[in-house]
Amino acid sequence: MSYQIVVCGGIAPDPLQTLEPVPGPALKNEMMLPHVFDPWAAHALYEAGHLAKLNPGAKVWVVSMAPKAKLQQVMMTVAQKLPFELVPLDGPPGGFTDSADVAEALAAAIRTIAGLDLSRLLLFGGWESATRGAGTTMQRVGALLGITEQFLAVDQLEVRDGGSLRVWERLEGGRQQVSLCSGLPAMLAWATGHLPEPPNHPPTGMANGRLLMPALQKAKPAPAGAGCTFLDVSLPKQIRQTVIVKDKPAAEIAREIVEWITQ
Amino acid sequence: MILVILETPISKAGLESLCCATKLGDTLTVGLVGAAAQEAANSIGGCGARFLAVEGEPYSVSRYATDAAAAEALIRASGAALAIAPCTHRWQRALPGVAQRVGGAIDTHAVDISPGSVRRWYYRQRIEVTLARAATPWIILREPGSGDPWQGVPAQATVERLDVTPPATRTQVEGIEAQAASQQTIRPDAALLFVAGAGWTKKQKDGAVRTSEASELILQFVNRTGASLGSSKSLVDQSGEGQAVLPFLTHLHQVGQTGSTPRHRKGLASCCHGEEPHVVGWRFVNERRAINLDPNCGWARGKADVLYVADAFEVLREAAKALGQPGAD
Numbered sequence: 001m002s003y004q005i006v007v008c009g010g011i012a013p014d015p016l017q018t019l020e021p022v023p024g025p026a027l028k029n030e031m032m033l034p035h036v037f038d039p040w041a042a043h044a045l046y047e048a049g050h051l052a053k054l055n056p057g058a059k060v061w062v063v064s065m066a067p068k069a070k071l072q073q074v075m076m077t078v079a080q081k082l083p084f085e086l087v088p089l090d091g092p093p094g095g096f097t098d099s100a101d102v103a104e105a106l107a108a109a110i111r112t113i114a115g116l117d118l119s120r121l122l123l124f125g126g127w128e129s130a131t132r133g134a135g136t137t138m139q140r141v142g143a144l145l146g147i148t149e150q151f152l153a154v155d156q157l158e159v160r161d162g163g164s165l166r167v168w169e170r171l172e173g174g175r176q177q178v179s180l181c182s183g184l185p186a187m188l189a190w191a192t193g194h195l196p197e198p199p200n201h202p203p204t205g206m207a208n209g210r211l212l213m214p215a216l217q218k219a220k221p222a223p224a225g226a227g228c229t230f231l232d233v234s235l236p237k238q239i240r241q242t243v244i245v246k247d248k249p250a251a252e253i254a255r256e257i258v259e260w261i262t263q
Numbered sequence: 264m265i266l267v268i269l270e271t272p273i274s275k276a277g278l279e280s281l282c283c284a285t286k287l288g289d290t291l292t293v294g295l296v297g298a299a300a301q302e303a304a305n306s307i308g309g310c311g312a313r314f315l316a317v318e319g320e321p322y323s324v325s326r327y328a329t330d331a332a333a334a335e336a337l338i339r340a341s342g343a344a345l346a347i348a349p350c351t352h353r354w355q356r357a358l359p360g361v362a363q364r365v366g367g368a369i370d371t372h373a374v375d376i377s378p379g380s381v382r383r384w385y386y387r388q389r390i391e392v393t394l395a396r397a398a399t400p401w402i403i404l405r406e407p408g409s410g411d412p413w414q415g416v417p418a419q420a421t422v423e424r425l426d427v428t429p430p431a432t433r434t435q436v437e438g439i440e441a442q443a444a445s446q447q448t449i450r451p452d453a454a455l456l457f458v459a460g461a462g463w464t465k466k467q468k469d470g471a472v473r474t475s476e477a478s479e480l481i482l483q484f485v486n487r488t489g490a491s492l493g494s495s496k497s498l499v500d501q502s503g504e505g506q507a508v509l510p511f512l513t514h515l516h517q518v519g520q521t522g523s524t525p526r527h528r529k530g531l532a533s534c535c536h537g538e539e540p541h542v543v544g545w546r547f548v549n550e551r552r553a554i555n556l557d558p559n560c561g562w563a564r565g566k567a568d569v570l571y572v573a574d575a576f577e578v579l580r581e582a583a584k585a586l587g588q589p590g591a592d
C-alpha cells in the first residue's frame with residue numbers, strides 16, 4: 001500500500017533554554033533561542049519515516065508553521081534523518097496563538113498538496129506541542145479535513161494485512177486503549193511512539209536539502225491570532241530552598257525517607 | 264448556562280469537573296454520555312442540574328466519532344455558552360474536533376476556572392497563564408486532581424434523552440491493556456512518585472555496572488512503599504539504544520517535557536540529575552526529595568526540598584531493611 005503520510009509539527013525552544021515571558025505575550029529573545037522540531041511531532045515523524053520505509057512508494061510530507069528563518073534552521077537538522085517533503089507556512093512563533101487559526105492554516109496547506117488523496121490520508125502529528133501544550137490542533141485539522149477516525153496519544157501502530165490499523169493510545173494511569181480501524185483516512189496524534197531518533201544519513205540530507213530551500217522561499221504567510229485575552233503570563237512563583245544533606249550514613253537517610261513517606 | 268459533559272459511570276475526574284462548575288454561579292446542565300444514563304444521573308441528582316443524555320451501546324466506549332457526535336449534540340441542545348469536561352484522554356481526544364464543528368473555542372489542562380477566565384500552563388509547565396475568551400461556545404477541559412470532587416447527595420433525576428443517530432465509524436475498540444499494578448507508571452492513587460534516573464545503569468564507584476541489582480532494589484522499594492514508578496527520559500531511551508536496561512521501564516514511565524506530569528503529593532528522585540526538561544514534569548508534585556551522588560545536580564538548585572548526597576544503591580538497600588515485609592515483593 002503506498003501510504004500518503006502528512007506530519008504536522010511546529011518548532012519549540014530547546015527545552016534546556018531558560019524561558020521568560022515578555023509583554024505580547026511572547027518569549028524574551030524568542031528569535032535568538034535555539035529551537036528544535038516539536039518533540040512529540042518529531043516522534044510522529046520518526047514513525048512516519050519508518051512506515052514509509054517499510055512500504056515502498058509511500059511518501060511523507062511535513063507541514064510546519066513557524067517564522068521562516070527559524071523553520072529553516074530546524075529543518076536543516078531534521079532533513080538529515082529521513083526522506084520527506086516540506087510544506088512550510090511562515091507564521092508566528094511560540095505558544096501564544098490559538099489552535100483554531102493554526103489548524104485552519106495547516107488544513108488549507110494540506111489541501112494544496114499536489115497528488116494527495118485526502119480519502120487515503122494518514123494524518124500524523126504530536127498529541128501536544130511543547131509550546132501551547134493544549135493538545136487540540138490535530139483534532140481540529142482532522143475535523144476540517146472531515147476525518148472521523150481520530151486517535152490521541154498514540155504509542156504504537158500496527159498496519160495489518162488488508163490495510164487495517166491497530167492503534168494503541170495512552171490513557172491515564174499507565175494504561176493503553178487498543179482499537180482497530182478498518183481503513184483510511186485516519187488521524188494519529190502521537191505520544192512517544194517506539195522509535196528512537198534516527199541517526200543522520202547524509203545522502204538523505206542532500207536529497208531533502210535540494211527541495212527544502214525552494215519550498216521555504218515559497219512559504220506562504222500564515223497569520224494566527226491569540227483568540228483570547230491574556231490576563232496574566234508569568235513564571236511560577238514557587239521557589240524551593242533546597243536543604244542539601246551530606247555525609248549522613250545511608251541507614252540514617254533511609255530511615256528519614258521512610259519516615260517522610262509514611263507521614 | 265454551563266454544560267458539564269460527563270461519561271457514565273461518572274469518574275472522580277468527572278465529579279471534580281462537576282464540583283468546579285457548581286461554584287461558577289450559573290445554572291447547570293449535565294450532559295451524560297454512555298451505555299445508560301439514569302443511574303449516573305441519580306448518583307449526582309442532588310446537584311440540581313438539568314440532565315441531558317446521549318445513551319446507547321455505541322456511546323459506551325471511548326471513541327472519537329461517537330464521543331464527538333454525542334458531545335456536539337449536547338452542546339447544541341443545551342445552548343450552553345460554556346462547557347466543562349474533565350481533561351481525560353477521552354474528552355481531550357473528542358472535544359477539540361467538536362469545538363471546530365460548533366465554531367467554538369477550547370482550552371485544556373485548566374487548573375483553575377473562574378467566571379470568565381481560566382488558568383493553565385504553557386511551555387510544558389514553565390509559564391503560567393490566566394486567559395479570558397469572548398468566543399462561544401467555550402469548551403474547557405479541567406485537569407484531573409486540581410480540585411475537590413462533588414460530594415452532594417444522590418437523588419432521582421429526570422433525564423432528557425437526545426436522539427443522536429450513531430455516526431458511521433470504522434473504529435472498533437478492542438480493549439484496555441494495563442501493566443501489573445506494581446510496575447504501573449503514574450498511578451494517580453499512589454501517595455508517592457518514585458523516579459529512577461539513568462544513574463542506576465551507569466558505572467558505579469567500584470567500576471561495575473549493576474543493572475540487575477538496580478532492578479531488584481527499585482522494584483523492592485516500589486512494591487514495599489506502594490509507590491508509583493516514574494523514570495527519566497535517558498533511562499527509558501536506553502532500551503531503544505540496546506544498552507543495559509531495566510526491563511520493566513517503558514516510555515509510559517517517562518516524566519517530563521515529553522513525558523507525563525503526575526500529581527502525586529510526594530516525589531522521590533533517585534540517580535536522576537534533575538535537569539529542567541525532566542523537572543517540568545514535577546510541577547504538581549508538592550514535596551520533593553532526591554538522592555544523588557552529585558551535590559551540584561539540578562535538584563540542589565531549588566528543584567527539590569531535600570537533596571541527599573548519597574549512593575542510591577546503599578540508601579535503597581537500607582530502606583528495604585527499614586520497610587521490612589520481604590514477603591510483600
Ligand SMILES: Cc1cc2nc3c(=O)[nH]c(=O)nc-3n(C[C@H](O)[C@H](O)[C@H](O)COP(=O)(O)OP(=O)(O)OC[C@H]3O[C@@H](n4cnc5c(N)ncnc54)[C@H](O)[C@@H]3O)c2cc1C
Pocket residue numbers: 015036039459460461462463465467494495496497498517518519520521522523533534535536537538539540541554555556557560573574575576
Ligand atoms: C527535546 C527534549 C525533551 C526532553 N524530554 C525529557 C523528558 O520528558 N523527561 C526527562 O527525564 N528528560 C527529558 N529530556 C532529557 C533531559 O534533558 C536529560 O537529559 C535527562 O532527564 C537526564 O536523565 P537522567 O537525569 O536520568 O540521567 P543523567 O543526566 O545521566 O544523570 C544521572 C544521574 O545519576 C546520578 N548517579 C549515578 N550513580 C548514582 C548513585 N549510585 N547514586 C545516586 N546518584 C547516582 C549522577 O550523579 C547523575 O546526576 C529531554 C531533552 C530534550 C532535548
